[in-house]
Amino acid sequence: MxxxxxxxxxxxxxxxxxxxxxxxxxRLETMKSFWKSVPEQVQxxxxxxxxxxxxxxxxxxxxxxxxxxxxxxxRASAVDExxxxxxxxxxxxxxxxxHDDIAESKTKxxxxxxxxxxxxxxxxxxxxxxxxIVLEAPRDRGYCPLCxxxxxxxxTGFPQIVSSSHNPxxxxxxxxxxxxxxxxxxxxxxxACHAEIARTKSVSHHVYIACTRCHNxxxxxxxxxxxxxxxxxQSREFCGQCxxxxxxxxxxxxxxDPTSHNSRYVCWQCHYPHLPEAR
Amino acid sequence: xxxxxxxKGNRSKRRDFLKKISVSLFSLxxxxxxxxxxxxxxxxxWIIGDDYNPREHYWGMAIDVNKCIGCGRCANACKTxxxxxxxxxFFRTWVERYQIFEDGESTVDSPNGAINGFQIKGTNEGxxxxxxxxxxxxxxxxxxxxxxxxxxxxxxxxxDGVILVDAxxxxxxxxxxxxxxxxARYLNPxxxxxxxxxxxxxxxxxxxxxxxxxACPTQARVFGEVHKKASPLVRFKRMNKISVLKPALNxxxxxxxxxxxxxxx
Numbered sequence: 001m002x003x004x005x006x007x008x009x010x011x012x013x014x015x016x017x018x019x020x021x022x023x024x025x026x027r028l029e030t031m032k033s034f035w036k037s038v039p040e041q042v043q044x045x046x047x048x049x050x051x052x053x054x055x056x057x058x059x060x061x062x063x064x065x066x067x068x069x070x071x072x073x074x075r076a077s078a079v080d081e082x083x084x085x086x087x088x089x090x091x092x093x094x095x096x097x098x099h100d101d102i103a104e105s106k107t108k109x110x111x112x113x114x115x116x117x118x119x120x121x122x123x124x125x126x127x128x129x130x131x132x133i134v135l136e137a138p139r140d141r142g143y144c145p146l147c148x149x150x151x152x153x154x155x156t157g158f159p160q161i162v163s164s165s166h167n168p169x170x171x172x173x174x175x176x177x178x179x180x181x182x183x184x185x186x187x188x189x190x191x192a193c194h195a196e197i198a199r200t201k202s203v204s205h206h207v208y209i210a211c212t213r214c215h216n217x218x219x220x221x222x223x224x225x226x227x228x229x230x231x232x233x234q235s236r237e238f239c240g241q242c243x244x245x246x247x248x249x250x251x252x253x254x255x256x257d258p259t260s261h262n263s264r265y266v267c268w269q270c271h272y273p274h275l276p277e278a279r
Numbered sequence: 280x281x282x283x284x285x286x287k288g289n290r291s292k293r294r295d296f297l298k299k300i301s302v303s304l305f306s307l308x309x310x311x312x313x314x315x316x317x318x319x320x321x322x323x324x325w326i327i328g329d330d331y332n333p334r335e336h337y338w339g340m341a342i343d344v345n346k347c348i349g350c351g352r353c354a355n356a357c358k359t360x361x362x363x364x365x366x367x368x369f370f371r372t373w374v375e376r377y378q379i380f381e382d383g384e385s386t387v388d389s390p391n392g393a394i395n396g397f398q399i400k401g402t403n404e405g406x407x408x409x410x411x412x413x414x415x416x417x418x419x420x421x422x423x424x425x426x427x428x429x430x431x432x433x434x435x436x437x438x439d440g441v442i443l444v445d446a447x448x449x450x451x452x453x454x455x456x457x458x459x460x461x462x463a464r465y466l467n468p469x470x471x472x473x474x475x476x477x478x479x480x481x482x483x484x485x486x487x488x489x490x491x492x493x494a495c496p497t498q499a500r501v502f503g504e505v506h507k508k509a510s511p512l513v514r515f516k517r518m519n520k521i522s523v524l525k526p527a528l529n530x531x532x533x534x535x536x537x538x539x540x541x542x543x544x
Contacts, residue, residue: 004313011302065448071325074435078445083328085481088360089490114496118352122359146396147350147496153376153397153410154348 088122091115095123098130102179109180110159119143119178137178144172159183166203168277175207190217193225197274204275214238214273232268239267325438331484336439338478339505339533340492341515342414344540346499349374349412351393356494358394360479367391369465371476372416372491377542379409385542413543414499416491417442417463417476418524418532425455425464425475434473440505440533441480446472460528478502505533 019027035043070076095116096103106112117123120135138144141163150160167175176182190211191198201207211217220228233239240258242250262270272278324332357363357372373392378400379385390397393412423442426434433449436442444455449472456464456473467474479489487493492502503512512535519537525544536543 007309007312011305068432071438072435073432075432075445075448078433078435078448079327079333079437079443079480081445081447082443082477083481083484085361087482087485087487089356089482089487089493091487091493111496113498115493117356118494118496122356146352147348149396151349151397151399152404152407153378153412155345155411158348 087124089117090122090124090127092117094127106179109182111179111181137173139171139173141169141171144176144178167205167207170205201274204277206273206276234266236263236267239273243267328484333437333439336483337505338440338483339419339503339512339535340416340478340489341501341512341519341521341535341537342416343499343501343515343519343537344411344413344543345538346497347374347412347414348497348499349376349393349397350496351396352494352496353414353491353500354392355394356490357476360482360490361477363474364468366468369467369474371463371474372414375413375415377409377411377413377540378407379540379542381406381408409540409542411540413536413539414491415461415463416534417459418461418530418534419476419478421531421533422529424458424460424528424530428454428458430454437480439483441478441483442475443477443480444473444475446470446474449473460525460530 038046065075065077067076068074092115099116102116106114120137123135125133126135145161145163148160150162154160172178194211201209214233215230217230218228221230236258237244242253243255244258245255267273325334326332351374354370354373357370358365361371363369363371367390370392373389375387375389376393376397377385377387388400397412419440419442421440423434423436426436426442429435430452431448431450433445434442434455435445446467451466451471451473453466453473456466459475464473464475466472479487479491482489488502492500501511501515503510503515505512507513515537516535521535521537522539523532523535524539
């Protein structure tokens, strides 16, 4: 600022510094006579104009915030207001600090690059108060199809299913571990020849039941399949192991009373065991 | 010294004349000198938040259209993070589905910004020859039309290249919403001020990436420094053929697209 002060002093010296008081008086006289020679309407207008200019500067000083234009054509404090916004997503780094076991299990799977909060929801509050605020995992079928439902627009090669025929009603996580998902496998040995059945079974509720649980294939079946035929369940009690009412350990599975439910037939005469939900 | 005499008989010294003329000429450049004094103050480092110097950064985003699966988690995360009204027509970021049919027709849709995902679309599905998702967001232009038109200086570019809206200074005139060629702005129905993507500025100053980038399950969105070498964005620019939306408008977007289709507008 000192530079400017010196500047103003110099200007003052140049304009009036060398003038004696007498000369200043003379000049004021000439200014007065000039003012009187100006027509009256111009005098009034010029006063009005000066008032407007003064009013403009006063209003401007009142309305424009003091920090406007500090860094650019904007209010500098606006940036501070914007960054004061609260966080909702904590970021996967924050998750991994505590849940390092799950982070570890995720490192090699297909979902390794998916941030925890994609499925579990925004977790900043949880990081602040882990015991009170608990995040939930989507356990129903609605969530995974957001990414994995078949759509023509999705990139080729992205794993997709048609959820209406892919184990309907069954939660995805009952077959797929979401932190390290793998496609469920059917026994390869049977699938080599019975691929159609294997594929059918892979989208059914019975996907995890091995072929050999119901079919006893003699060793010779692999060499001369028509000579050594595998067995089929011959009794209603076989299916009843899971589907009879008394089975306590198989809760959640459709159950019937074997004595009253069409007792003249073997189950597979009406139900197709490789895709029991088909009608 | 020789006296100068004009027609009216006023006398003045040549030296006086030269002094006055130099003073009056100097007064013309005075504002410039004063301003220069101010800008030297301006170059002082500006620390936002704890230790964030906006002059040391310059942010940009890249979007790989081939990687987008249209799950809409970005749009959902954005609304959660930034308290965007839940109505289906206010978005800071959203995902569009493009479908191009055999007869050359093309459609674009974005039901609720893709927050609830997409559904298969009716009987025309079989005639689709090309289809893909395009995430849209404020392009954070280097030459932003929205900032140019703001009558009060309520929207501005920070030194790190992010366009922000000063909600307390905005008068809600909607000029910027009209000016944005990407439709990236909306009038917030609660504050009645213009609102838009901030690249999650409150997260950037804390060293976090924007919520949409955090939430993208396929890394279709890449975020990073435009000018620094060790930046995922610069790597993305090396590995992909890049285009921007509406390049003819010379808005110079900082949101870059890879594998963008000719149909995308």
